[in-house]
Amino acid sequence: MKAWQIIGNDGYGALSLAQIDSPTPAAGQVKVAVRASSINYRDYATIQDPVARGLALPMIPNSDCAGDIVEVGAGVDKSLIGKRVASTFFQQWTDGDCSPEAMNSALGGALGGVLAEEVLLDANGFVEIPSGLSYVEAATLPCAALTAWNAMVETGRAGAGDTVLLLGTGGVSVFALQFARLLGARAIVTSSSDSKLERMRSMGAWETINYKETPEWDTAVLDLTDGAGVDVTVEVGGGGTLQRSVNATRVAGTVGLIGVLTGGQIDPTPIMRKSLRLQGIYVGSRRMFSDMNRAISMHQLKPVIDHEVPFESAPEAYRAMEQAGHLGKIVITV
Numbered sequence: 001m002k003a004w005q006i007i008g009n010d011g012y013g014a015l016s017l018a019q020i021d022s023p024t025p026a027a028g029q030v031k032v033a034v035r036a037s038s039i040n041y042r043d044y045a046t047i048q049d050p051v052a053r054g055l056a057l058p059m060i061p062n063s064d065c066a067g068d069i070v071e072v073g074a075g076v077d078k079s080l081i082g083k084r085v086a087s088t089f090f091q092q093w094t095d096g097d098c099s100p101e102a103m104n105s106a107l108g109g110a111l112g113g114v115l116a117e118e119v120l121l122d123a124n125g126f127v128e129i130p131s132g133l134s135y136v137e138a139a140t141l142p143c144a145a146l147t148a149w150n151a152m153v154e155t156g157r158a159g160a161g162d163t164v165l166l167l168g169t170g171g172v173s174v175f176a177l178q179f180a181r182l183l184g185a186r187a188i189v190t191s192s193s194d195s196k197l198e199r200m201r202s203m204g205a206w207e208t209i210n211y212k213e214t215p216e217w218d219t220a221v222l223d224l225t226d227g228a229g230v231d232v233t234v235e236v237g238g239g240g241t242l243q244r245s246v247n248a249t250r251v252a253g254t255v256g257l258i259g260v261l262t263g264g265q266i267d268p269t270p271i272m273r274k275s276l277r278l279q280g281i282y283v284g285s286r287r288m289f290s291d292m293n294r295a296i297s298m299h300q301l302k303p304v305i306d307h308e309v310p311f312e313s314a315p316e317a318y319r320a321m322e323q324a325g326h327l328g329k330i331v332i333t334v
Ligand SMILES: NC(=O)c1ccc[n+]([C@@H]2O[C@H](COP(=O)([O-])OP(=O)(O)OC[C@H]3O[C@@H](n4cnc5c(N)ncnc54)[C@H](OP(=O)(O)O)[C@@H]3O)[C@@H](O)[C@H]2O)c1
Pocket: 039, 040, 041, 042, 143, 144, 147, 167, 168, 169, 170, 171, 172, 173, 190, 191, 192, 193, 196, 211, 236, 237, 240, 241, 257, 258, 259, 260, 261, 262, 281, 282, 283, 284, 321, 324, 326, 328
């Protein structure tokens, strides 16, 4: 079977399409015929710098896939064969708090990834695809969607009448907008692009701010909320945006700290003064994934796919992410 492998430190130029043996599921594992794999900024960053991350090469990238179970190992229910499933980002985080064991079970990181025709998953390392979603759509859920769900629902407890702040229009933020709509919250969205902001408004964003034209976007958010700030901020920017996100969030509000797109330093004093809840978010558990899928099915939510890239052209997907022209998800079809 074919698999893409990271073989060096040259970014997507160091991706190689290899012919490797078809894997055999061990006890407690299932084999999945992969139909689609979405990419996340983290996969791009991993490909850019695998050596600094201490990854053993060659390594298959990507955490997110959807496909069909075609074989099961000893001790696994044979009736699972034929089920349409999506990988869980962490193979060992079923419920409860995150743990070192969970962190050591991340696909496309501590463990090998899923950009291959066939992959092995733990019997607890997948969920069934929500009804009504294609493989391409389901492949967008394991990382970006679940991270947005965790930030909005599990951590942020956003609900009807709340106002949320979403940074940018990438995979996580577009799902966060869809969840805000589903929850009855109103969303303020920032972006570097007016045309992307127009699309976010057409998808239900309440207000939008171009963060290039309005570098003091936190003040604009305060103006939009009568000086109070938002209830929940989905913080994908990192050090370079966090100070303004803190400023834009209301007293006793929540900032879900997700991203590492920008570098910078932060003065912690306003976090204390505003009694803010600043919560690190690392994707989410399998139980959260199941909860999210129930909501996706019930509300017939459709993931926003920017474009698809055929398996043989996979490096193009990372190049597109680097160019940052996308809105929503980029998916590799297998
Ligand atoms: N902690 C976790 O569990 C977790 C999970 C998923 C992702 N992440 C992290 O979250 C971040 C986003 O991931 P993603 O997969 O959604 O990436 P993505 O699809 O590549 O989206 C990135 C988007 O961020 C926006 N952006 C860049 N710089 C910005 C800035 N200074 N202010 C506001 N927005 C900015 C851009 O939006 P515009 O083009 O509209 O300007 C860009 O399109 C990454 O750092 C990623 O590593 C973390």
